[in-house]
Amino acid sequence: MTPASHVPVLQREVVDALQPRDGGRYVDGTFGAGGYSSAMLGRAGCEVIAIDRDPDAIAAGRPLAEHYAPRLRLIEGRFGDMAELLSAEGVGQVDGVALDLGVSSMQLDQAGRGFSFRASGPLDMRMERSGRSAADLVNEAKLNLVIRNGFAAMFYAPELGVGPLQQIIPQIQALGYTYVSPGSVP
Numbered sequence: 001m002t003p004a005s006h007v008p009v010l011q012r013e014v015v016d017a018l019q020p021r022d023g024g025r026y027v028d029g030t031f032g033a034g035g036y037s038s039a040m041l042g043r044a045g046c047e048v049i050a051i052d053r054d055p056d057a058i059a060a061g062r063p064l065a066e067h068y069a070p071r072l073r074l075i076e077g078r079f080g081d082m083a084e085l086l087s088a089e090g091v092g093q094v095d096g097v098a099l100d101l102g103v104s105s106m107q108l109d110q111a112g113r114g115f116s117f118r119a120s121g122p123l124d125m126r127m128e129r130s131g132r133s134a135a136d137l138v139n140e141a142k143l144n145l146v147i148r149n150g151f152a153a154m155f156y157a158p159e160l161g162v163g164p165l166q167q168i169i170p171q172i173q174a175l176g177y178t179y180v181s182p183g184s185v186p
């Protein structure tokens with residue numbers, strides 16, 4: 001899915017609530033495909049500072065930033081660091097902040113990123129594309145994993161010990177699940 005084909009959730013309602021005004025300055029803390037930012041910039045002669053932790057979202061947003069230059073600024077980072085990120089841009093006060101929390105459809109639709117419910121992919125799930133992956137965390141936590149039809153369930157069962165667990169595994173497999181032992185998630 002391209003940013004242009006992405007349909008933002010509650011876009012009009014969010015912009016109605018923010019009531020952007022000419023000369024105002026707003027933060028879109030979860031830029032994604034830029035739906036909220038575009039709607040704010042289209043509604044008034046305001047400025048938007050857009051933040052996203054996903055480098056792909058920031059890269060895909062460059063044409064939009066050029067289109068609205070200099071009213072749209074893109075920052076790669078986390079909205080939890082908003083005060084520091086804005087301060088680094090020389091921005092003190094803002095007139096409103098929008099947050100659209102969660103995963104974007106662009107992230108969900110790319111199987112290789114590991115967020116998809118439909119397509120198989122690596123257990124990655126890193127919005128920032130760096131640091132420890134979901135597979136690293138699962139392996140470090142010594143979790144057992146069962147997978148069926150692309151859906152995974154994890155359980156922590158050290159109290160069972162190796163013997164009883166070995167007895168359960170054939171039953172899990174008979175139900176059509178694949179068992180993945182701790183530390184061996186690809």
Ligand SMILES: C[S@@+](CC[C@H](N)C(=O)[O-])C[C@H]1O[C@@H](n2cnc3c(N)ncnc32)[C@H](O)[C@@H]1O
Pocket residue numbers: 006008009029030031032033034035036037051052053054057077078079080100101102103104105127
């Ligand atoms: C539901 S999408 C936002 C869609 C956006 N409102 C639009 O109209 O296209 C959520 C976005 O928030 C980003 N995100 C998630 N957690 C974040 C965080 N802590 N800081 C910054 N961005 C974050 C994701 O990378 C994703 O691009």
